[in-house]
Amino acid sequence: MHVTLAEELMLLSLDDESGVAKDAATAAWAVTGGILAELVLAERVALDDGRLTVTDRTPTGEPLLDGRLARLDAWVAGRRAGRAKAADWLTKDRSTAVADAVGRLCERGLVVEERRRALGIFPVRRYPEADGSVERELRERLAATVLHGVEPDVRTATLVAVLHGTRLHRLAFPELPRRKVEPRFAEIAAGDGAAESVRQAMRTMQLTMAAVIAATSAATTAASA
Template sequence: MTITLAEELALLSLDDGSGEARERRSASWAVAGGILLDLVLAGRVSVSGGRLTVTDESPTGEPLLDGRLALIAAWTGRRGRAPKVTEWLTKDQAEAPTATVARLCERGLVVEERRRVLGVFPVRRYPEADGSAERELRERLRAVVLDGADPDERTAGLIALVHGAGLHRLAFPGEPRKEVAARMEKAAEGQWAGEGVREAIRDMGAVMAAVTVATIVAATG
């Protein structure tokens, strides 16, 4: 089963048993970034100099991406110049995870559970229903980051987003963070994609890193 980068990032962040989202704030930015990077890889948008341009509004055939593409096209169309990537991610990071998890439910990879905390506060959890996609994802990440295999451009982009957002422990629980981070940075910076995609990956990774720093400062301030 081929799933989007955003769905892969969401699977990494959801606890398999409880369905609770871990490292929610950083993961939400990464999920929004995953959608954008998939649209870059599909040739629908471009990211250059930190700015976002829609280059092709035709559907990709993937509902999650096409829904976001329509929103981006309408949003950028109201602006006089190409907006910054950070502007779109700031706008979308609160909504993208909801749309992404809904798509995971449609695929049957997670199931929605509704309950009330203390009998009053409604919460939703998304425990794993089918672990095949996540197992394949983790095997692919492990092959590149820990075993040194060459990544394709999607995997390199995924690694850049995970690394930039500081989600190393979600991707590689139990592995030394410092060693994993160094290997992920090397993999993300390799020459695995065309220049336009590499520039997008660099920009997205920089955005994720900046967000991660801001999140840490806010949490400790």
């Protein structure tokens, strides 16, 4: 089964049994970045120096991506020339990206939605695993690439780049300290051997993801202070 990068990131985040997202706030940035990265790989969007351009409006055939492509196209059209910044789009899209990615996983039968009320009052939704085959293949692929030196394909390298940019290494390898895997993540994320356009996009995605997370963390810290 072919799933999108955003769905793969969501699968890594969701606890198989409880259905609760681990590192939920940061994972939301990763999922949002995964959708954008997939559109770049599909050659529907160009990412240059942190700015976005829609280069092809042709649908990809994947509902999660095509819905975003239409919204992104309208958003870019409403911005002044050169002002469509990736960081601004990620900030705007983050509020709905997780729900849409989880919804797609439910449609595929990979997770199931459970609704309950915390303290008998507050509605809570959780998404435990229903079919673990896709996540198992994903984790095996990441292990082969990161731990055993197998050369990754472009999509796997991009997935690694997003995880590295958001510092979510432990979602892929929860039992290993980050210092054990981070050097290999960084090596893969550098994009050596990839086409120049892909390498530049991967680098820009990393910098953009790191920047928006840092800005959000700073704002949260200032507000709490």
